[in-house]
Amino acid sequence: MQIxxxxxxxxxxxxxxxxxxxxxxxxxxxxxxxxxxxxxxDLDFGExxxxxxxxxxxxxxxxxxxTVETKKWEHTVTTGDTSAPEKMQELLxxxxxxxxxxxxx
Amino acid sequence: MHKRxxxxxxxxxxxxxxxxxxxxxxxxxxxxxTIKGSAQMRGQRQALAEFSVAAFRVAVGGKERVxxxxxHGSSLxxxxxxxxxxxxTADVAVNExxxxxxxxxxxxNDIYQRNSIDGNxxxxxxxxxxxxxxxxxxxxxxxxxxxxxxENLPEAxxxxxxxxxxxxxxxxxxxxxxxxYEAKLTYSQQPGALNESMxxxxxxxxxxxxxxxTAADADWLIGQGLLTQNVKGVALRSMKAPGTAYxxxxxxxxxxxxxxxxxxxxxxxNGGVHINSGIPNHAFYVIATELGGYAWEKAGQIxxxxxxxxxxxxxxFQDCANLTYQxxxxxxxxxxxxxxxxxxxxxxxxxxxxxxxPPPDTGGGCLEALLRLLGAAPAKQ
Numbered sequence: 001m002q003i004x005x006x007x008x009x010x011x012x013x014x015x016x017x018x019x020x021x022x023x024x025x026x027x028x029x030x031x032x033x034x035x036x037x038x039x040x041x042d043l044d045f046g047e048x049x050x051x052x053x054x055x056x057x058x059x060x061x062x063x064x065x066x067t068v069e070t071k072k073w074e075h076t077v078t079t080g081d082t083s084a085p086e087k088m089q090e091l092l093x094x095x096x097x098x099x100x101x102x103x104x105x
Numbered sequence: 106m107h108k109r110x111x112x113x114x115x116x117x118x119x120x121x122x123x124x125x126x127x128x129x130x131x132x133x134x135x136x137x138x139t140i141k142g143s144a145q146m147r148g149q150r151q152a153l154a155e156f157s158v159a160a161f162r163v164a165v166g167g168k169e170r171v172x173x174x175x176x177h178g179s180s181l182x183x184x185x186x187x188x189x190x191x192x193x194t195a196d197v198a199v200n201e202x203x204x205x206x207x208x209x210x211x212x213x214n215d216i217y218q219r220n221s222i223d224g225n226x227x228x229x230x231x232x233x234x235x236x237x238x239x240x241x242x243x244x245x246x247x248x249x250x251x252x253x254x255x256e257n258l259p260e261a262x263x264x265x266x267x268x269x270x271x272x273x274x275x276x277x278x279x280x281x282x283x284x285x286y287e288a289k290l291t292y293s294q295q296p297g298a299l300n301e302s303m304x305x306x307x308x309x310x311x312x313x314x315x316x317x318x319t320a321a322d323a324d325w326l327i328g329q330g331l332l333t334q335n336v337k338g339v340a341l342r343s344m345k346a347p348g349t350a351y352x353x354x355x356x357x358x359x360x361x362x363x364x365x366x367x368x369x370x371x372x373x374x375n376g377g378v379h380i381n382s383g384i385p386n387h388a389f390y391v392i393a394t395e396l397g398g399y400a401w402e403k404a405g406q407i408x409x410x411x412x413x414x415x416x417x418x419x420x421x422f423q424d425c426a427n428l429t430y431q432x433x434x435x436x437x438x439x440x441x442x443x444x445x446x447x448x449x450x451x452x453x454x455x456x457x458x459x460x461x462x463p464p465p466d467t468g469g470g471c472l473e474a475l476l477r478l479l480g481a482a483p484a485k486q
Contacts, residue, residue: 013241014274015265015328015341016379017356059281059292059300060243063375082181082245089179093237097258100355 003037007067008095014060021099039091040068046075054083064092166226168210172202173232175250182232182248198269202231202251205275208315212276212307213283216314216401217409222282229279233269242268244281254331263333264356270330271340276311277304277327288416295421297378302385303412309344310401320393320400326350344390347383363387365422365455384454385422392450396443403443407432426451430458 009020025033045068053063058080067076084092173183174196186199193200206229213219221227230248239252251274254265268274281304284290290300305327313323327350328341338351338359347361361383362368368384371377389408393400407429415428430447437443444459451458 011373012375012379014243014268014277014379015240016360016374016377018373055246058243058245059304060241060278061245062241081179081241081243086179089236096238100262 003040003068003070005069006036006040006095007065007069008099009065010096010099011063011065012060013062019096019099021095023098036091036094039094043085043088043091045077046070046073048075048077050075050077052077052079052083052085054080058082064095066091066095166221166228168207168214168221169226169228170203170206170210171228171230172199173230174199175232175235177234177237177253179236181235181245181250182230183234196233198233198251198253198267201267201269201272202233202249202275205269205272205311206231206249206279208272209276209279209307209311212311212314212401216405219283219409219413222279223286227282231275233267240265240268242274242278244278244285246285249275249278255333261335264336266331266333268331271312271328272315273305273308273312273327273329274331275308277308280304280307283307284412287413288420289418290416290420291418292375292378294376294378295381296419297375298381299385299416299420299422299425301378301382302389303408305342305344305382305386306389306408307405310405313399314401317399319398320390320404321397323400325390332356342379342383342386344383344386347387361386363454384456385425388426388450388454388456390450391453392446395446395449403437404446407436407443407447410436422456426456426458 003025005022005024007020007022009018011018023036025036028036045066061081063078063080064084065076065078067074079088169189170187171185171189172187173181174186175181175183186196187194187203193203210221210229213221221229231251232248233251233253235250235252238255238257240254242249242251244250251268253267255263256267281300284300284303288300288303290296290303292300308327309323309325312318313320316323324340325345326340326343329339331341332338332351336351336356337353338356340350342359342361343350347363348359350359350361352358360369360380362381363383364387365384369377369380371380374380389404392407393404396403411425411429411432415432416425420428426447430444430451433441433444433447448459
């Protein structure tokens with residue numbers, strides 16, 4: 001599935017500082033766009049449940065909201081540090097870093 | 106027959122209690138036996154009963170820490186790297202987590218007579234080196250978890266150091282555990298901001314107690330040392346002056362209010378739990394400063410009893426103000442300087458307690474009330 005756009009937001013955490021980014025894959029370097037597409041495919045992102053918060057009442061954890069858009073569908077998933085699936089860790093780490101970089105610009 | 110130990114006649118009870126709490130197993134047992142023995146000898150039944158309960162709790166679990174290493178993965182708790190009584194390792198984060206959880210245990214145990222998070226000697230588990238580039242720390246319901254900050258970024262881009270670097274962060278996380286066992290404040294909106302504020306208050310008190318600082322000497326910062334030199338800021342929060350901890354092109358500005366008129370309504374961060382905590386944080390700072398001396402003694406005691414016995418899951422700021430005001434009367438008397446300080450602290454953040462009339466009698470003025478009833482004393486205004 002051709003992914004066009006990915007929106008990412010991280011809120012909460014000990015510092016309570018929000019970071020976010022809104023990426024069009026066409027604007028990213030090819031390699032990065034490829035990596036993101038692969039990670040989303042591996043996760044079968046479109047089929048993930050919308051809410052993956054587990055026990056939401058967990059002090060100081062981050063809340064992550066990821067929205068993925070393709071030509072055919074748009075899907076948003078909300079998850080947290082200890083409730084995110086292990087195979088999502090690499091994606092979260094990459095998006096964190098992109099959000100941080102974008103905020104700096 | 107109880108065999109009397111040689112330390113019986115020399116060592117005062119409070120020292121014995123310390124040994125019973127902090128000594129090796131053999132020392133503990135000896136101290137416990139001694140406490141029991143001397144109490145029996147003196148025929149102090151009450152002392153014996155109290156000491157036996159305390160000694161039993163100590164025997165089943167005093168200060169017991171275990172530090173784990175997640176090795177930058179996300180599975181918890183990870184590999185054991187240091188246990189209670191073991192020598193420091195070469196890993197600074199491990200040692201900070203060990204020492205910091207120990208200092209936190211000490212504040213609760215020595216000052217508030219609380220044996221660990223659950224009040225019953227619960228083992229203090231901490232995991233360091235959680236994930237890669239994890240600029241956070243949290244309490245997962247059972248243990249503390251610490252990231253290393255931005256260790257994966259080039260030095261010039263790093264904003265956060267490792268989270269064990271600040272002792273008050275460690276005290277903050279452990280206090281989430283205490284709150285979980287006591288008031289059980291819901292982690293959302295005002296109850297959530299109170300939950301956060303309790304963690305900041307006792308986190309700061311752990312640091313002040315360890316450094317033996319008075320309210321006037323303390324920095325009242327949360328997360329001092331956590332921000333790298335790339336950030337324009339001194340810490341993550343300031344209880345003394347909420348909203349002034351950082352102002353940075355990348356991180357933005359510290360959003361904490363210090364007054365109800367600036368209360369932030371937001372859906373983010375569970376309804377701004379790390380933002381609006383600035384309001385009760387500042388009230389505590391004002392009260393502690395007003396009372397002077399060591400903040401953990403009076404202000405801390407009022408807050409601890411309120412957290413343990415009065416607050417409930419859905420308590421809001423006004424409830425907390427009313428309950429701390431009531432607790433101050435219970436502990437120090439109606440109209441005491443302590444109770445007046447509590448009233449003043451909340452007033453400074455825009456929350457009124459006790460009204461403008463004198464506080465109601467809650468048992469402190471029995472004689473006066475009786476005399477009033479008999480018409481021997483003038484009625485209160």
